[in-house]
Amino acid sequence: MVDVLVHNGTVQDITPAGGKPPRGAETRDAQGRWILPGLWDNHVHFAQWVIQQQRLDLTSTSSAAECLALVRKALPHQQRGPLVGYGFRDGLWPDLPTAEALDDAAGTFPVVLISADLHCAWVNTAAQRYLEITADADGLIREEAWFAVLEKVQNPAELTSADYGFVARTAAQRGVVGVVEFETTDNIALWPRRVADGVDSLRVEVAVWPDRLHGAIQAGVKTGDPLDERGLITMGPLKVVVDGSLNTRTAWCWDPYPGVDPHHPHACGAETVPIHELEKLMRSARDAGLNAAIHAIGDRANTAVLDTFESLGMTGVIEHAQLLRHCDVPRFAELGLAASVQPEHAMDDRDVADAYWAGRTGRAFALRSLNEAGVPLHLGSDAPVAPLDPWCAMASAVHRSRGDREPWHPEQSIDLKAALGASARGRDSVRVGDPADLIVVERDPYRCTRDELRHMPVAATLLGGRFTWSDL
Structure with missing residues (x-):
């Protein structure tokens, strides 16, 4: 066990536990938990991640029919358009998406269903008019044509x-x-x-x-x-x-x-x-x-x-x-x-x-x-x-x-x-001279099972020595 001294945004010292802290230092007792470097997510679409919380969840669907059923259920509660769903994966669906089927489900209300990989969207005729686009015959718009209108669906600047x-x-x-x-x-x-x-x-x-x-x-x-x-x-x-x-x-x-x-x-x-x-x-x-x-x-x-x-x-x-x-x-x-x-x-x-x-x-x-x-x-x-x-x-x-x-x-x-x-x-690992971007976790990650690692409880997170999260 060790004590970690953080000063001016860096790890200044690592010493055996139990020593006397410098005068005036703020102390937190991690009670034998594990300290690790802070983690990065090296590829995010942050605004889309924020927006996802507000969209119709399609991640559990396994067919076009299931998507359409969720659309029909959500439409009566939609105050203004378009209705936007996110998360379908149609690669192995037993039925194919069609523009006609989505038109039948949504009528004249614009509906945009975004695939989980963000590379295509299933849109009805009303949504095509709303977005000023023309989808393929199956109602899908893919790649660059879709990326060009993504912000029209919901502008991240509006969040x-x-x-x-x-x-x-x-x-x-x-x-x-x-x-x-x-x-x-x-x-x-x-x-x-x-x-x-x-x-x-x-x-x-x-x-x-x-x-x-x-x-x-x-x-x-x-x-x-x-x-x-x-x-x-x-x-x-x-x-x-x-x-x-x-x-x-x-x-x-x-x-x-x-x-x-x-x-x-x-x-x-x-x-x-x-x-x-x-x-x-x-x-x-x-x-x-x-x-x-x-x-x-x-x-x-x-x-x-x-x-x-x-x-x-x-x-x-x-x-x-x-x-x-x-x-x-x-x-x-x-x-x-x-x-x-x-x-x-x-x-x-x-x-x-x-x-x-x-x-x-x-x-x-x-x-x-x-x-x-x-x-x-x-x-x-x-x-x-x-x-x-x-x-x-x-x-x-x-x-x-x-x-x-x-x-x-x-x-x-x-x-x-x-x-x-x-x-x-x-x-x-954490070393002297590192940036004080650190986390404190409840378990030894090297002894975790697969699911224990996946659901690792985090007791504290420091950014440049400043706590951004703490349950200590």
């Missing part, structure tokens, strides 16, 4: 600081000290305002998307620059989405999806941003001092993104890296790239991966392969796609299972030390 503050404090109660924000809005302007309004329980690294890249460059902000007076908000990377998602069958792969005509232009998924355009964006970011975080899920997308990083001599992060060719795994380390991965997605998508990536799942969510190749891992949630809770991510990374199911490809699990380091900015 209050109280909304953000509540969710940020909830994250702090789970040991979170920081997040990497990939929301598609004006993060550079909005997050400093939130801190000024009292949303100060998290550090936030904010990304910029291509449509706001020129403005960021003109403003002269570089990755790592503080954006607020307290230093809680810092400039992060350029974010570009190169392909789609597995559930939407738009992840860009080398092999066609089963059941799709191999001559169809999107039989292997979608290249949502042409690679020549990606190269231009990344070069502009590089020359302006901005790092890059590039979304790539399919193995062909990952190959192309690796090639682009290599051609530019640029380091950064590949977001998701869900399906990889074996020959591409060591390239991450060779190029100095990190892999930002979401282990909960492996649990959510294991069945759809078995269906659409049959014969290839041994190299899907390949955390151990990446770790053993020396690739830095950054664990995250992609909230709201998975809960903003690093303990869930770590439990899935270590055990590759959830609920009553057997582990899925356990050969790709990582140990807890690696998972903790990937959730705490490379820190797997």
Whole structure:
């Protein structure tokens, strides 16, 4: 047992327990609990996570019919439009979504049902008029066409600081000290305002998307620059989405999806941003001092993104890296790239991966392969796609299972030390000189079962030595 002395936002000393504290020091008795580095969620859409609390919950649905039943039940209580639902996963549904079926259920009231991966929405005719879009024949709008109108559904700027503050404090109660924000809005302007309004329980690294890249460059902000007076908000990377998602069958792969005509232009998924355009964006970011975080899920997308990083001599992060060719795994380390991965997605998508990536799942969510190749891992949630809770991510990374199911490809699990380091900015223990971003937990994580780790009780969270949550 030890005493930990925190001063001026850093860990100043670690001594055997029972010593006399410095005069005037505030003391907290952790009563033999465990102290760990504070945790980060390295991939969130924070506004969407906040908004999710206000949307019709579709996460339990297993068919189009079940979604429609929830819509019919919710409509009489909807005061104004549109009705927005979130969380369906249609990859293995026995029935297909159709525009006609949603029109029958909703009538002239606009209804927008958003998939769990955020890459498509099921909209009725009234919603198409409301959003000024034209969906495909099945009533779905996918990828870039959908992202372009996402803010119309509910503008994150309309949420209050109280909304953000509540969710940020909830994250702090789970040991979170920081997040990497990939929301598609004006993060550079909005997050400093939130801190000024009292949303100060998290550090936030904010990304910029291509449509706001020129403005960021003109403003002269570089990755790592503080954006607020307290230093809680810092400039992060350029974010570009190169392909789609597995559930939407738009992840860009080398092999066609089963059941799709191999001559169809999107039989292997979608290249949502042409690679020549990606190269231009990344070069502009590089020359302006901005790092890059590039979304790539399919193995062909990952190959192309690796090639682009290599051609530019640029380091950064590949977001998701869900399906990889074996020959591409060591390239991450060779190029100095990190892999930002979401282990909960492996649990959510294991069945759809078995269906659409049959014969290839041994190299899907390949955390151990990446770790053993020396690739830095950054664990995250992609909230709201998975809960903003690093303990869930770590439990899935270590055990590759959830609920009553057997582990899925356990050969790709990582140990807890690696998972903790990937959730705490490379820190797997507390050392003198570290930032005083710390958590106190009720159990020894190295002796926890899978579910004990997933539901780890957090007794306190400190951000720069300041308690953002305490039950001590």
